[in-house]
Amino acid sequence: MKDLEVAYLQFNPAQALALTGFSQELANSGGPQACGVAQKANEYAEALRATLTPDQRTTLQRFTEGHLSALLFSQMHSPDDPLPEYLPCQSELEQDQGTLYLASRNQLLLALARYRAFAFDIDNDGKHVRLVANFKGGGTTQRPDEDRRRPVELSSHSGLRLGAHTEAPYNCSVIAHDGHSPAPSALILAARWNPAQEPTHIIPMAGIIERLGGLHALALTSCSFDFTRSECFVSGQGQAGKAVPILQFDANGGFSLRYNAYRFSLNDHASQAAERALDAFQALLMQAQPLPFVLQADKALLINNCRALHGRDTVMDNRRLLVRLFGYSPFARPLIISDDPLLVRG
Numbered sequence: 218m219k220d221l222e223v224a225y226l227q228f229n230p231a232q233a234l235a236l237t238g239f240s241q242e243l244a245n246s247g248g249p250q251a252c253g254v255a256q257k258a259n260e261y262a263e264a265l266r267a268t269l270t271p272d273q274r275t276t277l278q279r280f281t282e283g284h285l286s287a288l289l290f291s292q293m294h295s296p297d298d299p300l301p302e303y304l305p306c307q308s309e310l311e312q313d314q315g316t317l318y319l320a321s322r323n324q325l326l327l328a329l330a331r332y333r334a335f336a337f338d339i340d341n342d343g344k345h346v347r348l349v350a351n352f353k354g355g356g357t358t359q360r361p362d363e364d365r366r367r368p369v370e371l372s373s374h375s376g377l378r379l380g381a382h383t384e385a386p387y388n389c390s391v392i393a394h395d396g397h398s399p400a401p402s403a404l405i406l407a408a409r410w411n412p413a414q415e416p417t418h419i420i421p422m423a424g425i426i427e428r429l430g431g432l433h434a435l436a437l438t439s440c441s442f443d444f445t446r447s448e449c450f451v452s453g454q455g456q457a458g459k460a461v462p463i464l465q466f467d468a469n470g471g472f473s474l475r476y477n478a479y480r481f482s483l484n485d486h487a488s489q490a491a492e493r494a495l496d497a498f499q500a501l502l503m504q505a506q507p508l509p510f511v512l513q514a515d516k517a518l519l520i521n522n523c524r525a526l527h528g529r530d531t532v533m534d535n536r537r538l539l540v541r542l543f544g545y546s547p548f549a550r551p552l553i554i555s556d557d558p559l560l561v562r563g
């Protein structure tokens with residue numbers, strides 16, 4: 218039986234063709250980072266929505282309302298984009314039309330689910346498009362420029378294994394709080410190249426919270442947990458956090474969760490009940506069977522960042538390149554710095 222937390226939306230050939238044309242138009246206009254493109258993406262999403270079947274609409278609606286951990290879009294056209302012998306450098310890839318096309322398609326798919334693509338001022342240099350690839354070493358295969366004696370940053374720009382996490386920042390989930398915008402409501406990933414078929418892992422959290430039980434879940438809502446600063450933050454910006462909850466009630470989907478297996482710890486002043494709850498939570502996570510998704514260019518994975526953790530193993534083939542965007546749901550209330558393209562305070 219398929220996991221009820223995950224849904225699949227397969228485009229028919231006519232929809233896939235329209236999606237290709239629209240995505241190319243958006244890319245030609247400069248992609249997610251260009252002024253006016255978000256509005257175009259919304260218009261194209263509206264046109265595409267008119268072609269959806271009732272089942273496809275229902276599936277999308279479930280994601281929009283916060284009831285799904287992940288939605289896999291499939292049967293899209295794969296661009297003619299041959300695998301290179303080596304991964305090009307980051308700046309070259311960021312300018313490249315192949316990247317821009319997938320980023321634009323991601324923006325359009327976010328808009329189809331009524332989400333808004335955005336960037337944080339403190340993260341990824343304020344850019345919408347994040348390239349997930351081994352630019353900094355730490356993968357199974359050594360990069361040509363890699364010095365194995367040097368420490369490698371624990372971020373999506375390395376090849377290191379990334380334990381289960383939601384995306385930072387970890388201050389709040391839906392409504393801005395204490396000068397911080399909420400964590401991304403969702404992230405969307407597409408693979409430009411993934412020659413070794415390396416999976417992205419998803420852990421839906423609803424079942425884990427149910428198994429945890431009411432008292433432990435309640436303890437996770439207390440301000441008893443600390444987190445360390447993310448290494449993808451802009452130098453000098455973004456902070457570690459102290460005394461935050463992991464779990465919160467949320468009317469859309471029932472809960473929102475923020476957690477990172479390699480960044481969260483118990484606060485010094487936490488109660489024993491909170492300590493026991495964190496132990497129980499981590500024990501359940503250890504037992505969880507992550508759901509593997511092997512991304513390729515004909516697919517995109519939309520992950521609910523309030524309802525599911527994600528992670529990956531050590532990168533094996535250094536040509537693996539994912540293109541990621543963050544999205545805010547219609548319920549999110551960030552602190553907006555500029556509207557177009559949408560930039561928010563982290």
Ligand SMILES: [Fe+2]
Nearest residue numbers: 382383384527
């Ligand atoms: Fe991530």
